Amino acid sequence: MQNISDLIALAIFPGGLFLATIALGYEWANRKLVARLQNRLGPPWYQPLADLAKLLAKDEVLPERTIGALFHGLPIVALAGVLTAALYVPLFGLRPSFGFDGDLIVAIYLLGLPTMCIGLTGASNPDRFSLVGATRTLTQFFSYEAPFLLGLLGPALVAGSWQIGQIAALARGRWLVLTQPVGFVVTLIGLMGELELPPFDAPEAETEIVAGALTEYSGRGLAFFRLAKDVELVVGMALIAALYLGGVDPALSFPLSALIFFAKTLTILLVLAILQTIFARLRIDQTVGLWWRYGVLLVLVQWFVTILGRYLPL
Amino acid sequence: MTVTEDALAKGVELLKPWTEETNVPEKGRTDVILRPENLLAAVDVLHREPWGHLTSITGLDLGVDAGEIEVLYHFRRQAAVLGLRVRTPRDAASVASIWDILPSASFMEREMSEMLGVDVVGMPPHGRLFLADDWPEGAYPLRKDFSPEEAAQQRPAEDRPGDAAEKPQRFIIPIGPQHPALKEPGHFEFCVDGEIITSASARLGYAHRGIEKATEARTWVQDLYLLERVCGICSHIHAMTYCQGVEKLAGIEVPPRARAIRTLMAELERVHSHMLWLGVGAHEAGFDTLFMYAWRDRETVMDLLESLSGNRVNYSANLLGGVKFDVGDGQIKAVLDGADILEKRLHHYLDVATTDESFLIRTQGIGTMTQQQAEVLGTVGPTARASGVTRDLRLDAPYAAYPDFPVKPVVASGGDLLARFVVRIEELFESLRVVRALVQNLPEGDLAVRVPTKIPEGETVSCSEAPRGELYYYIESGGADKPERIKVRTPTLANWGAVLSTVVGCQLADVPMVLAGIDPCFSCNDRMVRLRTESSGRRLWSWEELRRYGIEYYRCKTSAT
Numbered sequence: 001m002q003n004i005s006d007l008i009a010l011a012i013f014p015g016g017l018f019l020a021t022i023a024l025g026y027e028w029a030n031r032k033l034v035a036r037l038q039n040r041l042g043p044p045w046y047q048p049l050a051d052l053a054k055l056l057a058k059d060e061v062l063p064e065r066t067i068g069a070l071f072h073g074l075p076i077v078a079l080a081g082v083l084t085a086a087l088y089v090p091l092f093g094l095r096p097s098f099g100f101d102g103d104l105i106v107a108i109y110l111l112g113l114p115t116m117c118i119g120l121t122g123a124s125n126p127d128r129f130s131l132v133g134a135t136r137t138l139t140q141f142f143s144y145e146a147p148f149l150l151g152l153l154g155p156a157l158v159a160g161s162w163q164i165g166q167i168a169a170l171a172r173g174r175w176l177v178l179t180q181p182v183g184f185v186v187t188l189i190g191l192m193g194e195l196e197l198p199p200f201d202a203p204e205a206e207t208e209i210v211a212g213a214l215t216e217y218s219g220r221g222l223a224f225f226r227l228a229k230d231v232e233l234v235v236g237m238a239l240i241a242a243l244y245l246g247g248v249d250p251a252l253s254f255p256l257s258a259l260i261f262f263a264k265t266l267t268i269l270l271v272l273a274i275l276q277t278i279f280a281r282l283r284i285d286q287t288v289g290l291w292w293r294y295g296v297l298l299v300l301v302q303w304f305v306t307i308l309g310r311y312l313p314l
Numbered sequence: 315m316t317v318t319e320d321a322l323a324k325g326v327e328l329l330k331p332w333t334e335e336t337n338v339p340e341k342g343r344t345d346v347i348l349r350p351e352n353l354l355a356a357v358d359v360l361h362r363e364p365w366g367h368l369t370s371i372t373g374l375d376l377g378v379d380a381g382e383i384e385v386l387y388h389f390r391r392q393a394a395v396l397g398l399r400v401r402t403p404r405d406a407a408s409v410a411s412i413w414d415i416l417p418s419a420s421f422m423e424r425e426m427s428e429m430l431g432v433d434v435v436g437m438p439p440h441g442r443l444f445l446a447d448d449w450p451e452g453a454y455p456l457r458k459d460f461s462p463e464e465a466a467q468q469r470p471a472e473d474r475p476g477d478a479a480e481k482p483q484r485f486i487i488p489i490g491p492q493h494p495a496l497k498e499p500g501h502f503e504f505c506v507d508g509e510i511i512t513s514a515s516a517r518l519g520y521a522h523r524g525i526e527k528a529t530e531a532r533t534w535v536q537d538l539y540l541l542e543r544v545c546g547i548c549s550h551i552h553a554m555t556y557c558q559g560v561e562k563l564a565g566i567e568v569p570p571r572a573r574a575i576r577t578l579m580a581e582l583e584r585v586h587s588h589m590l591w592l593g594v595g596a597h598e599a600g601f602d603t604l605f606m607y608a609w610r611d612r613e614t615v616m617d618l619l620e621s622l623s624g625n626r627v628n629y630s631a632n633l634l635g636g637v638k639f640d641v642g643d644g645q646i647k648a649v650l651d652g653a654d655i656l657e658k659r660l661h662h663y664l665d666v667a668t669t670d671e672s673f674l675i676r677t678q679g680i681g682t683m684t685q686q687q688a689e690v691l692g693t694v695g696p697t698a699r700a701s702g703v704t705r706d707l708r709l710d711a712p713y714a715a716y717p718d719f720p721v722k723p724v725v726a727s728g729g730d731l732l733a734r735f736v737v738r739i740e741e742l743f744e745s746l747r748v749v750r751a752l753v754q755n756l757p758e759g760d761l762a763v764r765v766p767t768k769i770p771e772g773e774t775v776s777c778s779e780a781p782r783g784e785l786y787y788y789i790e791s792g793g794a795d796k797p798e799r800i801k802v803r804t805p806t807l808a809n810w811g812a813v814l815s816t817v818v819g820c821q822l823a824d825v826p827m828v829l830a831g832i833d834p835c836f837s838c839n840d841r842m843v844r845l846r847t848e849s850s851g852r853r854l855w856s857w858e859e860l861r862r863y864g865i866e867y868y869r870c871k872t873s874a875t
């Protein structure tokens with residue numbers, strides 16, 4: 001029986017299909033919010049689903065001089081990576097499906113998998129826009145990943161655990177955003193960097209390099225990459241909600257716990273949407289400068305204060 | 315002696331050692347006829363002085379009987395226009411390249427060389443600029459004896475070694491002809507070292523429609539409609555400049571009310587064009603919010619243009635001899651209200667462009683062009699004014715209603731993208747001020763006077779300040795109901811040199827903005843005929859054939875499913 005319920009958790013609920021469907025909903029919410037903030041109408045609610053269905057139905061064109069296995073395989077790895085990461089994160093007001101000591105690190109790296117895959121696939125095909133896009137994707141990866149990781153480790157330091165479930169249990173109702181505001185901001189912006197949302201969309205800046213590393217993708221590969229990003233958005237926001245915004249008490253009954261989860265993640269999404277609309281795109285060198293000059297330093301100061309607070313008798 | 319006469323006298327004096335003959339074809343313009351071998355010396359002395367800037371290079375085919383081609387180099391110093399004219403035999407046409415002295419000449423020389431078959435000696439190696447790759451060698455469309463039918467029989471040109479072939483080792487980023495950064499087709503190759511641009515080249519002509527050639531086969535009135543379609547954004551200014559030139563040739567004075575309405579449309583068009591550019595500029599920087607808002611507010615001026623003329627883009631306001639429509643009281647009120655809304659919004663955008671930190675780091679100090687560069691590269695319009703070059707024909711040589719409704723100069727000294735944003739937005743405050751003054755003080759009187767169908771023999775240079783800068787028309791009449799030659803030099807052609815030289819050293823990410831910084835208008839640039847030959851497996855389709863093919867295609871498709 002344990003095996004069957006594990007399989008359900010992995011493929012249907014709360015991970016897998018259910019998560020993917022919800023992720024499409026979040027993509028719509030994001031697009032709609034950004035559109036309304038830009039004084040546009042925005043897409044209808046089923047647009048992300050329609051996009052996905054259309055892409056899945058289309059032919060996938062393999063560019064010349066490209067390794068087919070990488071080109072077709074990497075989108076699947078990317079999607080699998082984020083769906084696996086989702087199992088260690090408390091979603092929809094439930095406990096994480098799985099957990100072990102150190103799963104925080106594993107989840108963070110699984111979340112980074114789509115970016116790695118996009119970089120790899122962009123670098124492995126001869127298209128010049130893809131190559132420049134891949135260079136930028138990987139450059140950005142190396143700049144936001146460190147502060148993003150350090151930001152998520154802040155709550156872990158307080159909890160003295162590397163397991164998301166345990167940190168979440170400690171952070172529940174504590175609203176660590178109040179005691180670690182810098183870590184919260186850095187993590188939130190790190191998530192934007194990870195998802196290549198404006199103003200950190202230099203790797204896919206359409207006015208310069210068309211669609212960056214994914215320029216050559218059509219059909220299924222593109223659908224998987226897009227879905228992976230949507231899932232990553234939800235998992236990332238769930239992680240931030242659990243670690244910084246007090247999470248959701250799993251002891252609460254069903255509709256209430258889910259409602260709290262959605263309220264918290266949608267609030268984060270609103271903040272993300274506002275941040276996406278009010279800036280011009282940063283150049284890649286400006287992005288790197290921002291993260292390493294400010295992001296890392298600030299979060300290290302935050303760490304220092306946290307460690308002092310924890311180990312010094314005050 | 316007026317300033318203009320003074321300037322011309324000075325120019326003639328400078329050119330004395332090489333002058334064969336001097337003509338004064340119209341007020342404010344002097345032609346100096348030179349021997350071809352003296353061209354370089356003459357251009358050099360004008361450049362050293364410096365005497366104005368090179369406005370355009372115009373080639374004239376004098377016909378098979380005369381056996382000669384004449385090349386005109388028009389220089390402008392405020393209202394004064396000095397023309398250097400050289401003649402070269404038709405069967406071995408060649409002139410020296412003045413590119414070395416005036417880099418701004420390179421695009422004009424290339425255009426002239428391709429269209430008229432004049433060998434320009436001393437140009438750096440280059441591929442074709444305007445003509446299609448498979449255009450046959452030796453077919454020169456602007457020659458009087460050019461026949462499309464004959465040219466189609468000739469063998470297409472071999473693959474030409476363009477700029478790309480000469481540097482195979484470098485990493486080249488192609489932008490265009492189809493690219494999200496470009497709203498119109500053009501092709502640019504940027505060699506990059508990492509993210510830094512090391513060289514740039516351009517290939518144009520993707521939207522060439524052969525308008526210059528086509529004008530020679532149409533009547534003066536038909537040409538008005540054709541020339542209005544040179545550009546899809548600044549359509550009115552093309553028609554107006556053409557009309558002013560033809561009216562000058564015919565010796566006709568346009569009624570004041572018509573001149574005021576022309577000016578009104580021209581200024582509203584400038585508002586619409588600059589706001590469109592503001593949105594595009596913001597979009598290139600990834601600042602889509604500004605893009606969306608700017609275009610929303612641009613609808614205000616589009617509505618005004620529509621309510622005045624009935625059209626959003628090709629207003630068709632001009633007639634030879636006047637304008638087609640009057641402006642009533644209701645429209646005046648609408649214009650005044652619209653101007654208030656636009657002014658308020660533009661103040662906000664100026665505020666955003668000059669204070670928003672994330673936008674400033676993308677515009678400040680990017681694509682900088684010093685005043686000296688702007689002069690040497692022959693830039694015009696807001697691009698020049700953003701580099702501190704006060705060059706505005708509305709002030710320098712007022713036409714239409716500008717003598718009665720003068721504009722104040724708007725210049726900035728920065729020379730970077732930020733300065734180009736500031737100049738364009740501030741220029742609009744001036745435009746709106748003039749628009750208000752115009753509608754509140756519209757002169758009474760007729761809207762048009764009659765113009766004969768045959769225009770007296772002669773030639774004229776008609777220039778105006780289009781939204782993108784100095785627009786140049788050379789119009790020659792042989793006394794018939796059709797023009798002998800019409801040459802259009804759009805502001806974008808004069809500004810390409812600025813883009814390709816300022817972009818070197820920039821980051822790849824800045825390229826779209828620097829490109830957009832001059833507000834390029836490709837369809838303005840491109841006016842040449844396109845030819846497909848049988849032997850290349852492609853052929854010219856007529857509209858009727860294309861239409862029938864389309865209908866057939868869809869019929870087959872629907873019956874198959």
